[in-house]
Amino acid sequence: MPRDTLAELSDDALLVLYANGDPEAARLLAARLAPRLMAYGMRLLGDRAEAEDVAQEAMLRLWKQAPDWRQGEAQVSTWLFRVASNLATDRLRQRKRRKAEPLKHGDEEGIDPPDTSPGAMAQLMQADRMAALQLALDSLPDRQRQAVVLRHIEGFTNPEIAEVMGIGVEAVESLTARGKRALTAALEGRREELGYGDED
Numbered sequence: 001m002p003r004d005t006l007a008e009l010s011d012d013a014l015l016v017l018y019a020n021g022d023p024e025a026a027r028l029l030a031a032r033l034a035p036r037l038m039a040y041g042m043r044l045l046g047d048r049a050e051a052e053d054v055a056q057e058a059m060l061r062l063w064k065q066a067p068d069w070r071q072g073e074a075q076v077s078t079w080l081f082r083v084a085s086n087l088a089t090d091r092l093r094q095r096k097r098r099k100a101e102p103l104k105h106g107d108e109e110g111i112d113p114p115d116t117s118p119g120a121m122a123q124l125m126q127a128d129r130m131a132a133l134q135l136a137l138d139s140l141p142d143r144q145r146q147a148v149v150l151r152h153i154e155g156f157t158n159p160e161i162a163e164v165m166g167i168g169v170e171a172v173e174s175l176t177a178r179g180k181r182a183l184t185a186a187l188e189g190r191r192e193e194l195g196y197g198d199e200d
Contacts (some may be wrong), residue, residue, distance in 0.1 A: 011076035012069075019066035026063070033077060034059055036154065037084050043149040044088040046138055054091070058084040074163070080166040081154070085146060092142055136186035144179035153175045 001147035006014065006028050014032075034055055043049030061083050062076070069076075137145050143165070150156040150164060151172075159174045 002152050003106070012071050013061070014073065015060035015066050015069050015076055018063070019069060029076075030059060033080060036077075037080065040081065040084060040149060040154060041088055043134070043137055043153060044085075044142075044146060045091060046134060048092055050088075054084050054087045057087055073182070078156075078160050081150065081156070082166070085164055088146075089142065132187060132190060133183075138184045139186055140179050140182055143184065144175050146184065148179035149173055 006017070006022075006025055009017070009025075011029060011032065014025040014029040018029065034104075037055035037058055038051050041054040042048060045051050045054065058080055062080055065079075137149065140148065146165060147161055150161045156164065158169050158172045158176075160173070162169045166174065167175075
């Protein structure tokens with residue numbers, strides 16, 4: 001099947017094609033989903049290497065699941081984000097047990113600057129904003145952070161988040177509302193410092 005035609009297929013269809021031996025379908029599905037998983041892992045874990053490990057492990061589990069995938073039972077992205085959420089949660093629990101050092105923020109292992117090429121000041125301002133957001137996200141309880149990232153960064157709907165997190169829609173609404181309030185409070189008073197004027 002031509003690549004252009006494959007690119008128009010749903011995640012479900014690509015996974016079925018991969019299960020039937022089409023490596024191009026796997027490449028397209030990975031290109032579509034792996035960057036989102038990596039970003040999600042970064043938001044939850046704050047560590048690039050751990051986020052890469054989570055994204056890779058989640059994709060490996062998807063490939064293993066492909067031959068048994070039952071179309072229509074779950075969306076591929078929802079299933080994959082649930083696996084990534086569970087893997088990230090396991091890592092967060094291990095950190096707490098080991099009482100690991102606090103996460104580093106704003107260093108070279110932090111968030112990459114955007115791919116576009118604005119001026120140096122704009123790049124620095126964007127990096128400061130992303131670092132401030134990551135710090136604020138890191139201050140949230142794990143479940144609130146997960147719900148906020150899925151809703152406001154990944155763009156999942158509340159029912160999809162409920163499926164990923166294994167909770168009810170009302171619990172999702174509560175977690176995202178509390179998380180959003182906590183983020184607002186954490187970033188309160190930093191508007192000017194982060195370059196947001198009254199008009200923003």
